[in-house]
Amino acid sequence: MRLTVGGARFFSSTRAAAGKAGCNTVAPVHHTVKIDKNRLSPRFPGLQHSKLDIRHPGYKPTSTYQDRVAEYYSNSVQSDLLLINAQHGESRQPGYKRREWDGSSPFHLNRSLRKPKGSDAETPDIKPHSAANVPKIEAIHINCYVEQAKDNVNHAISALVQLQQITGVKPKPIYSKTNVLHWRVRAGYQMGASVVLKGRPMHQFIATLTEVVFPRIRMFKGVSNKSGDTLGDIQFGLRPDDVKFFPEIEQNQDNWSKTYGFHVNVVTSAQTDAEARTLLSAYGIPFYGSEKGVKPENVEY
Amino acid sequence: MLTFPIKSQIATLSRAVNGSTNTKYLISSLPLQFARGKRTKRTVTVSAGTQRIITQLSVISARKKVPRVLKLSNEDLIRHDTVQRAWTLFQREKRQQQDEQLSKQYDSIINALEDLKAVAPELYAVANKKEKGKRFPLEARIPVDYPPNKIWYYDVAKDESK
Amino acid sequence: MATVAESTSSVSAKSADKTWAKPSNLENEPRAFKAPSKYRSSLLNGVSKEGPPSLSSKKFKLRYNSPSGLQDAFDVSYAYLRDKSQELYNKIESSNENKTQLEIEAQINNPEVRFNFAYNDKLENDPQYIDYEQPVYRELLKQDWESKDQMLLMQRLEQLHAIPDTLPTFEPKVPVSLKFLNHTTVNRWIEPGTVLSSNVTAYPPSIKIQELEQVDTKTQLYTVLIVNPDVADIANNTYKTQISWGLSNVKLEYNDNFITPRRLLEDDGSINELIDYLPPVPEKNLPTQRFVVWVFRQPAPINVKLTERDFNIREFVKVNSLNAVGAHMWRSTWDLNVSKVRELYGLPKGTVFHKVRGEKRMK
Numbered sequence: 005m006r007l008t009v010g011g012a013r014f015f016s017s018t019r020a021a022a023g024k025a026g027c028n029t030v031a032p033v034h035h036t037v038k039i040d041k042n043r044l045s046p047r048f049p050g051l052q053h054s055k056l057d058i059r060h061p062g063y064k065p066t067s068t069y070q071d072r073v074a075e076y077y078s079n080s081v082q083s084d085l086l087l088i089n090a091q092h093g094e095s096r097q098p099g100y101k102r103r104e105w106d107g108s109s110p111f112h113l114n115r116s117l118r119k120p121k122g123s124d125a126e127t128p129d130i131k132p133h134s135a136a137n138v139p140k141i142e143a144i145h146i147n148c149y150v151e152q153a154k155d156n157v158n159h160a161i162s163a164l165v166q167l168q169q170i171t172g173v174k175p176k177p178i179y180s181k182t183n184v185l186h187w188r189v190r191a192g193y194q195m196g197a198s199v200v201l202k203g204r205p206m207h208q209f210i211a212t213l214t215e216v217v218f219p220r221i222r223m224f225k226g227v228s229n230k231s232g233d234t235l236g237d238i239q240f241g242l243r244p245d246d247v248k249f250f251p252e253i254e255q256n257q258d259n260w261s262k263t264y265g266f267h268v269n270v271v272t273s274a275q276t277d278a279e280a281r282t283l284l285s286a287y288g289i290p291f292y293g294s295e296k297g298v299k300p301e302n303v304e305y
Numbered sequence: 306m307l308t309f310p311i312k313s314q315i316a317t318l319s320r321a322v323n324g325s326t327n328t329k330y331l332i333s334s335l336p337l338q339f340a341r342g343k344r345t346k347r348t349v350t351v352s353a354g355t356q357r358i359i360t361q362l363s364v365i366s367a368r369k370k371v372p373r374v375l376k377l378s379n380e381d382l383i384r385h386d387t388v389q390r391a392w393t394l395f396q397r398e399k400r401q402q403q404d405e406q407l408s409k410q411y412d413s414i415i416n417a418l419e420d421l422k423a424v425a426p427e428l429y430a431v432a433n434k435k436e437k438g439k440r441f442p443l444e445a446r447i448p449v450d451y452p453p454n455k456i457w458y459y460d461v462a463k464d465e466s467k
Numbered sequence: 468m469a470t471v472a473e474s475t476s477s478v479s480a481k482s483a484d485k486t487w488a489k490p491s492n493l494e495n496e497p498r499a500f501k502a503p504s505k506y507r508s509s510l511l512n513g514v515s516k517e518g519p520p521s522l523s524s525k526k527f528k529l530r531y532n533s534p535s536g537l538q539d540a541f542d543v544s545y546a547y548l549r550d551k552s553q554e555l556y557n558k559i560e561s562s563n564e565n566k567t568q569l570e571i572e573a574q575i576n577n578p579e580v581r582f583n584f585a586y587n588d589k590l591e592n593d594p595q596y597i598d599y600e601q602p603v604y605r606e607l608l609k610q611d612w613e614s615k616d617q618m619l620l621m622q623r624l625e626q627l628h629a630i631p632d633t634l635p636t637f638e639p640k641v642p643v644s645l646k647f648l649n650h651t652t653v654n655r656w657i658e659p660g661t662v663l664s665s666n667v668t669a670y671p672p673s674i675k676i677q678e679l680e681q682v683d684t685k686t687q688l689y690t691v692l693i694v695n696p697d698v699a700d701i702a703n704n705t706y707k708t709q710i711s712w713g714l715s716n717v718k719l720e721y722n723d724n725f726i727t728p729r730r731l732l733e734d735d736g737s738i739n740e741l742i743d744y745l746p747p748v749p750e751k752n753l754p755t756q757r758f759v760v761w762v763f764r765q766p767a768p769i770n771v772k773l774t775e776r777d778f779n780i781r782e783f784v785k786v787n788s789l790n791a792v793g794a795h796m797w798r799s800t801w802d803l804n805v806s807k808v809r810e811l812y813g814l815p816k817g818t819v820f821h822k823v824r825g826e827k828r829m830k
Contacts, residue, residue, distance in 0.1 A: 034631055037618060056393075076447045091435060135410065161361055168365060281438075281440075282441070291440070297437050381514065387578045
């Protein structure tokens with residue numbers, strides 16, 4: 005006689021005699037109620053409140069000051085951008101997609117799809133412009149890779165503190181991923197810091213950058229018109245000397261004998277780089293050089 | 306910090322307590338520093354650079370980030386919650402109004418272009434041309450509470466010497 | 468920047484006249500929409516020099532400091548929310564659509580309502596402070612229940628396999644709470660899934676069923692079934708389901724919904740006891756038995772009586788087209804009190820099984 009069949013329970017066999025493995029199995033869920041174990045645990049009573057509740061340890065008063073950058077965007081930039089981008093009779097432009105094989109060989113049957121034509125990776129469709137998809141700055145990623153940190157990890161720590169000073173947001177350390185022999189870098193070294201800015205800290209950073217830092221950089225031309233990842237994100241870099249112009253560093257020069265340059269990636273919801281550049285120019289970020297697809301006589305500076 | 310001679314004196318002191326030498330002399334001559342938990346090893350002196358790193362590490366430590374939770378009375382908790390709810394509701398309404406305004410603007414842009422297409426196709430072609438490389442003027446500024454008296458120097462002349 | 472202050476500048480919310488919005492045709496405002504007079508002033512007009520009345524110790528009262536600026540922000544917020552609420556009441560008067568939802572929205576931001584709900588007993592509610600006749604309090608209870616107790620119940624039902632062993636699945640809509648009133652030492656609400664002594668469960672439980680949705684309390688009937696899916700069925704070498712207790716045609720009020728033994732005794736015969744209570748009397752060395760309490764909304768009165776304990780709950784539910792809305796469960800295992808409970812109910816002596824059953828013994 006078999007002791008167990010599927011999930012049926014037999015009176016004549018206890019678990020021990022049935023020789024069942026004492027391992028955990030995840031039973032199927034029969035209901036639609038999502039269970040948040042944090043709420044059920046008695047360990048941290050503060051976590052049982054919502055994050056908007058002042059009793060939650062993670063409660064953060066955010067709207068403590070006027071956000072003039074956000075207001076500038078919603079009061080004047082947004083409607084202008086809508087007008088600039090609006091087009092009559094637009095249709096959805098499909099992006100690069102992976103292609104089917106033509107079926108000339110029987111081996112095509114289970115082969116993964118062909119690469120897109122003209123690109124290594126798929127790109128998203130470009131949707132018609134509307135009031136719902138006016139470009140806006142979504143986040144700013146700052147990445148600070150310090151080459152000297154391979155010899156002395158103190159540089160990576162200083163870079164992290166520097167980013168925290170400038171942005172007011174806690175950065176994450178970054179680590180080298182692989183061994184690169186001729187750079188003398190090995191996997192796992194702490195090599196710098198990175199931070200993602202959103203909301204108010206992001207607006208604060210943009211304002212400081214365009215009003216305090218950029219005007220004081222010597223021979224500053226602007227951000228290159230060639231910068232961009234084709235998906236509406238614009239990148240530029242700041243040199244160690246430029247970083248000294250951030251007021252948080254400048255006011256405390258004794259402690260910042262050495263500063264570290266970093267890369268800035270401005271993530272926008274624009275669908276193309278050209279639209280992203282138009283958006284960034286509204287914040288006072290100048291651009292230089294020739295832009296792809298724009299005739300020189302049409303360039304406005 | 307215990308230097309060698311003091312160490313030997315303490316050894317003598319313990320012997321003295323046991324009664325082998327002259328107790329009186331030793332106790333009066335020695336500053337007694339035999340406190341429990343007193344650091345006996347040489348304190349580590351660090352270089353200025355290392356000290357800076359130690360300070361920096363303490364700046365980014367998690368302990369410094371979490372402020373203590375405010376203890377409010379029941380009434381004040383409800384009052385705080387009311388303020389929070391009013392603010393959220395107000396923000397939501399503001400956002401809805403802006404979205405509505407924006408979609409109205411979009412509709413009227415499209416309507417105007419449609420009319421133009423019917424009336425003057427050549428003008429429509431010009432008006433509906435995609436504007437690539439469009440820039441906001443560099444004079445555009447994020448408004449501030451206290452703007453300067455002269456906002457922009459329009460008469461700035463290019464330095465001919467360069 | 469448009470601020471809350473600007474948008475409500477037309478309405479002055481000075482400390483003196485803080486009354487929440489109400490419909491124009493309302494004669495008597497429900498008592499539960501006002502905070503107790505002891506707290507009302509400090510809630511609406513700020514904590515006075517004597518300190519907040521909610522603190523009991525005089526020392527802490529004197530030492531307490533309200534956050535600065537909270538009063539101004541509160542005044543503006545109160546006026547803003549009250550205006551929104553008045554708009555909703557005007558909307559209710561102009562059209563009859565979605566009335567309950569609008570009534571909830573009109574009161575849910577009222578600080579007095581929220582104060583009453585937050586600092587009074589939600590389960591054994593005093594209708595003076597928490598009145599479940601008012602949809603806003605039912606909504607607040609629903610939010611509170613969903614934030615913890617509902618998840619706990621579903622976790623226990625799932626982990627202990629009450630679903631699908633008794634019913635295939637379940638969408639909880641009604642909080643059910645359980646208490647064994649007769650037993651003095653365990654006079655507390657039972658957490659779902661607790662293992663209870665057979666002494667505690669010797670007499671039927673008292674069940675509180677709090678309806679949350681808008682129903683006609685005069686006509687809506689409920690069925691309560693307590694089933695035990697762990698009864699040994701030796702003849703078929705398996706386990707079977709027995710019914711421990713069953714009630715049907717139970718009427719519930721929003722505020723008076725605790726089914727106690729006394730209420731059943733005093734009942735005028737409207738409640739139908741499907742079968743009388745059989746207390747848990749587990750046999751020795753058999754696995755822990757589960758007792759699952761199911762609460763159903765019933766579409767029509769059920770007046771049958773059950774004669775047999777063996778029970779097919781799925782068929783019963785299907786035949787009577789019952790709608791499962793609430794559940795609860797506890798567990799029982801053999802203990803020294805079982806023989807006393809057996810004596811009390813005149814049941815035969817229990818069997819002692821071998822610890823390890825099956826062909827192969829454990830080595």
